[in-house]
Amino acid sequence: MSTANAEQSQAAVRSDGYGGPRRIGALHRLILLPEAGGLASAIVAFIIFAILAGSNGFLSQLGTANWLDGAAELGIVAIPVGTLMMAGEFDLSVGSVAGATSITIAICDGYYALSPWIGIVIAVGIGVAIGLLNGLIVVKTKLPSFIVTLATLLMVAGAGLGLANAITGSSSISAQIGGSAHAVFASNFKGFDISIAWCILVAIIASWVTRKTRFGNWIYATGGDVQAARANGVPTDTVKVILFVCSALGAVLVGAVETITFQNGTTTLGAEFDFTAIAAAVIGGVLLSGGYGSTVGVIFGSLTYGIVSLGVYYLGWDPNLSQLFIGLFMLVAVMANNRLRQLASGRG
Amino acid sequence: MCTARRKRSAMRASALAAAAAFLVVGTASCTKSSSAPTTSSSAQAANVSADNKGITIDFVSGPLNDSFFPPLYNGVKDAAANLGVKVNYIAINEGNLVPSSVQTMQAAIAEHPSAIVVGDFVTSSVDPLIKQAIAAGIPVYVDQSGQESWAKDGAFGFVGQQGGAAGNAAAQQMISAGAKNVLCVIHNAGNPYLNQVCNGFIATMKAAGGTVSELNFPISDSTNPQKVTSDIGAYLASHHGIQGVFTLNAAVGTDAVAALAQANLTGKVKVGTLELSKVAINDVQNGTMLFLVNEQPYLDGYYGVLFAYQYVKYGLAPVGTVNTGPSIIDKSNIQKVIETTQRYPDVLGSS
Amino acid sequence: MAPVVELRGVTKEFAGVRAVNELSLSLSLGEVLCLLGENGAGKSTVIKLLTGVQTPTRGEIFVDGKQVHFGSPREAREHGIACVYQEVGTFPLMSVARNFVVGAEPVKGRWPFRRIDMNKASDMAISELRKLGIRRVTDGHRLVGSLSGGERQALAIGRAIHFGARVLVLDEPTAALGVRESAGVLRLIKAARAHGVAVLFITHNAYHAMETGDRFVVLRHGEALATFSRGEMGIEELLSLMAGGDELRELMAEEDGPGGLGAQAGMP
Numbered sequence: 001m002s003t004a005n006a007e008q009s010q011a012a013v014r015s016d017g018y019g020g021p022r023r024i025g026a027l028h029r030l031i032l033l034p035e036a037g038g039l040a041s042a043i044v045a046f047i048i049f050a051i052l053a054g055s056n057g058f059l060s061q062l063g064t065a066n067w068l069d070g071a072a073e074l075g076i077v078a079i080p081v082g083t084l085m086m087a088g089e090f091d092l093s094v095g096s097v098a099g100a101t102s103i104t105i106a107i108c109d110g111y112y113a114l115s116p117w118i119g120i121v122i123a124v125g126i127g128v129a130i131g132l133l134n135g136l137i138v139v140k141t142k143l144p145s146f147i148v149t150l151a152t153l154l155m156v157a158g159a160g161l162g163l164a165n166a167i168t169g170s171s172s173i174s175a176q177i178g179g180s181a182h183a184v185f186a187s188n189f190k191g192f193d194i195s196i197a198w199c200i201l202v203a204i205i206a207s208w209v210t211r212k213t214r215f216g217n218w219i220y221a222t223g224g225d226v227q228a229a230r231a232n233g234v235p236t237d238t239v240k241v242i243l244f245v246c247s248a249l250g251a252v253l254v255g256a257v258e259t260i261t262f263q264n265g266t267t268t269l270g271a272e273f274d275f276t277a278i279a280a281a282v283i284g285g286v287l288l289s290g291g292y293g294s295t296v297g298v299i300f301g302s303l304t305y306g307i308v309s310l311g312v313y314y315l316g317w318d319p320n321l322s323q324l325f326i327g328l329f330m331l332v333a334v335m336a337n338n339r340l341r342q343l344a345s346g347r348g
Numbered sequence: 349m350c351t352a353r354r355k356r357s358a359m360r361a362s363a364l365a366a367a368a369a370f371l372v373v374g375t376a377s378c379t380k381s382s383s384a385p386t387t388s389s390s391a392q393a394a395n396v397s398a399d400n401k402g403i404t405i406d407f408v409s410g411p412l413n414d415s416f417f418p419p420l421y422n423g424v425k426d427a428a429a430n431l432g433v434k435v436n437y438i439a440i441n442e443g444n445l446v447p448s449s450v451q452t453m454q455a456a457i458a459e460h461p462s463a464i465v466v467g468d469f470v471t472s473s474v475d476p477l478i479k480q481a482i483a484a485g486i487p488v489y490v491d492q493s494g495q496e497s498w499a500k501d502g503a504f505g506f507v508g509q510q511g512g513a514a515g516n517a518a519a520q521q522m523i524s525a526g527a528k529n530v531l532c533v534i535h536n537a538g539n540p541y542l543n544q545v546c547n548g549f550i551a552t553m554k555a556a557g558g559t560v561s562e563l564n565f566p567i568s569d570s571t572n573p574q575k576v577t578s579d580i581g582a583y584l585a586s587h588h589g590i591q592g593v594f595t596l597n598a599a600v601g602t603d604a605v606a607a608l609a610q611a612n613l614t615g616k617v618k619v620g621t622l623e624l625s626k627v628a629i630n631d632v633q634n635g636t637m638l639f640l641v642n643e644q645p646y647l648d649g650y651y652g653v654l655f656a657y658q659y660v661k662y663g664l665a666p667v668g669t670v671n672t673g674p675s676i677i678d679k680s681n682i683q684k685v686i687e688t689t690q691r692y693p694d695v696l697g698s699s
Numbered sequence: 700m701a702p703v704v705e706l707r708g709v710t711k712e713f714a715g716v717r718a719v720n721e722l723s724l725s726l727s728l729g730e731v732l733c734l735l736g737e738n739g740a741g742k743s744t745v746i747k748l749l750t751g752v753q754t755p756t757r758g759e760i761f762v763d764g765k766q767v768h769f770g771s772p773r774e775a776r777e778h779g780i781a782c783v784y785q786e787v788g789t790f791p792l793m794s795v796a797r798n799f800v801v802g803a804e805p806v807k808g809r810w811p812f813r814r815i816d817m818n819k820a821s822d823m824a825i826s827e828l829r830k831l832g833i834r835r836v837t838d839g840h841r842l843v844g845s846l847s848g849g850e851r852q853a854l855a856i857g858r859a860i861h862f863g864a865r866v867l868v869l870d871e872p873t874a875a876l877g878v879r880e881s882a883g884v885l886r887l888i889k890a891a892r893a894h895g896v897a898v899l900f901i902t903h904n905a906y907h908a909m910e911t912g913d914r915f916v917v918l919r920h921g922e923a924l925a926t927f928s929r930g931e932m933g934i935e936e937l938l939s940l941m942a943g944g945d946e947l948r949e950l951m952a953e954e955d956g957p958g959g960l961g962a963q964a965g966m967p
Binding site: 056057058060062063065066069070073157161165170171172174175176191258261262263264266267268269270271272310313314316318319320322 | 441459543564
Binding site for chain 1: 806
């Protein structure tokens with residue numbers, strides 16, 4: 001910001017009476033919420049597709065279930081990834097963890113004919129291990145988490161592929177799983193997957209922790225200014241490691257849900273989440289620099305991405321243009337969010 | 349204050365510009381793939397086109413960033429234009445193959461078109477959805493992949509080729525050329541169709557007493573020619589005695605040719621590939637590539653739409669499978685291929 | 700009054716460089732000690748020694764008359780020594796209430812429903828700000844980013860005092876502020892002193908120091924060049940001392956002699 005601007009805003013503050021409370025209306029107060037940008041994006045996305053594709057089945061029960069399921073699956077992993085971003089770190093390895101989960105469950109059930117729960121337990125163990133690995137490397141070496149988790153991404157993906165090929169000779173294994181595992185991770189009601197319920201559960205837990213608990217305050221402090229947080233006695237290293245484990249567990253959960261729902265295990269399952277989780281978080285108002293954001297915002301971001309990425313199937317457009325459209329939409333959504341945040345932090 | 353206001357109106361301007369861009373893009377592509385009247389001028393044709401306007405076909409198949417599918421998509425577009433029907437091409441995301449295969453099919457079912465043509469690449473996930481579509485009253489035609497299960501699912505037909513047959517045909521070419529120790533390069537691990545091709549290749553080679561080794565690399569590398577060339581070159585350098593290299597798409601095939609050239613092995617090691625491309629055709633013509641397996645994706649696209657249309661309208665369909673491949677292209681029949689690609693560049697393969 | 704914190708003959712060396720040399724300082728409750736000096740004088744090293752970031756190579760530190768050894772910043776904090784950094788220390792995207800209680804959040808309810816008592820946090824923050832003379836901030840849920848620089852300083856200082864700091868180390872709090880805001884901070888320092896804490900006010904602005912200080916130490920090359928109380932030195936003399944004083948005059952005088960600056964510069 002130029003010095004002219006700085007002085008002007010200082011003048012504005014002074015003329016208000018040394019930072020006195022400005023009268024803000026109800027609507028303005030709503031815009032100040034971190035969720036506002038994500039909510040606006042989701043509403044606009046829905047309206048656009050309702051108009052363009054409503055008659056093609058987008059608004060039908062099956063159509064709604066289609067994008068809602070996709071949004072819920074994204075939400076399951078985007079919420080912990082977004083929470084980690086609020087603490088100032090990135091996790092790019094979630095896709096590989098989901099893929100590792102997928103192939104583990106499929107091998108246990110499909111190849112060794114064991115109970116799928118054994119595969120799930122092993123996958124949880126793998127997730128915790130990778131989360132700890134990511135977290136400890138980041139806090140001990142102080143390397144950027146972007147790089148560390150990029151390395152983990154490649155290592156886990158490679159290990160998963162190698163093991164899958166070594167054990168079964170293939171990296172894509174059918175997983176016809178029924179019984180209790182299916183009921184828990186893949187049951188379906190009129191087209192609406194149980195992934196929606198899982199996403200809501202993850203959201204409730206994350207929202208409670210970030211908004212109400214001390215640990216949540218520590219998350220924001222760690223992301224806002226890690227030195228200051230530490231100076232105030234916040235155990236920033238512990239906070240980060242715990243959140244890395246959480247993002248890995250989110251990946252394990254979505255990996256289990258998708259594998260059992262789609263009845264197929266593959267090492268590449270969830271590779272998209274590496275970027276879509278971050279995109280959902282950013283659209284939902286989480287700052288890339290950390291220290292700001294909300295769980296509800298991430299949900300709105302996931303809804304937005306779900307609507308847009310699946311709604312394009314109902315448009316009947318040339319497939320090249322659908323890609324362009326998704327990209328354009330994301331860009332505008334993020335720009336709008338940025339603008340709202342400028343208003344929120346008093347520079348409107 | 350002034351700068352703040354200017355900034356605000358600049359933001360508003362760019363927001364409006366983006367919104368305008370949407371609407372332009374939206375209306376442009378809406379008109380692009382909606383039905384076009386037939387080129388015939390007879391009154392009967394006009395009647396047909398009036399009927400046909402009510403027919404919509406959802407074609408669920410692969411993405412256009414995979415070089416196999418643009419010719420297929422061209423076939424789809426040509427058929428849609430010639431028949432005067434509306435076709436919605438729903439592209440599966442290969443980077444997220446399994447979930448996308450399911451979601452695209454679910455979207456097609458939700459649209460409730462007159463018929464669905466689907467590339468059943470991940471049968472364990474998509475077969476249940478084919479059954480669901482049929483139970484909902486939407487006839488399904490399976491295209492290009494899913495040759496084992498289409499009948500069980502209740503689909504009314506299949507057009508495409510057997511992945512295994514493509515592998516067999518390729519293996520025969522290698523054997524005839526005297527290559528017994530061969531490398532199969534898999535650029536997209538996890539793609540069931542390509543696995544079938546490779547498995548067919550391996551089976552035929554082994555039956556003839558040959559040996560096959562496999563080279564896998566991640567799909568993200570496969571679009572980087574330097575990486576692919578050096579990966580193949582490195583493999584050849586560390587595994588002596590390889591007499592042939594079989595690749596599963598034309599880009600990787602031409603990279604293999606480059607790798608051989610770098611290692612001074614041109615002519616000593618035979619190269620063959622699935623799929624056609626302009627460069628690959630040239631390589632066959634000048635002898636650096638031995639053969640191409642032509643899956644004729646244009647026909648997959650065209651026939652898919654055609655057969656669905658005939659079934660919806662008249663209840664007629666070919667019985668059983670219609671094979672669009674594999675057909676082998678080598679130096680003996682390269683001339684016709686060259687003529688076609690010069691005249692119609694997007695029909696046989698990528699440019 | 701007995702000093703609350705004392706440095707006695709403290710020396711700190713880093714890899715052959717002596718940042719602080721045989722320095723003795725004392726801070727007493729209800730008193731402002733100004734630490735003045737140019738860049739590189741050793742002020743930041745003094746801060747690090749007091750706040751436990753570094754340990755002395757030689758010499759002792761005393762708190763309440765007893766010798767202490769700070770192994771970490773947390774130990775220094777536990778002894779009541781808090782450092783308030785200039786820009787750092789508040790979280791602009793968090794609310795006033797949250798900012799105030801970071802690391803020491805008041806809770807209510809029982810596990811697993813233990814949550815922050817945000818109303819209590821807000822009340823604490825507003826009341827501490829009021830004690831420091833900030834009356835205009837009344838909503839604890841405002842984002843700290845919407846507060847002025849002076850108000851943010853007040854928040855950081857209020858927090859430190861509230862959570863038991865007896866010694867406030869203020870590192871250049873007025874350096875980036877304009878006149879009006881600086882005045883606000885200087886008022887804060889006086890209010891903190893009235894609260895009964897000891898304030899170590901580090902600055903290179905002699906005017907600000909003279910406004911608030913009870914005692915002064917001018918640091919040069921890690922040593923105390925001058926130590927005096929309020930009233931013992933005038934502003935002109937202080938400025939001259941800080942600018943280099945005798946050493947500067949000597950260096951300028953050499954310019955005319957052989958081998959002096961003039962000759963070195965190639966002048967006849």
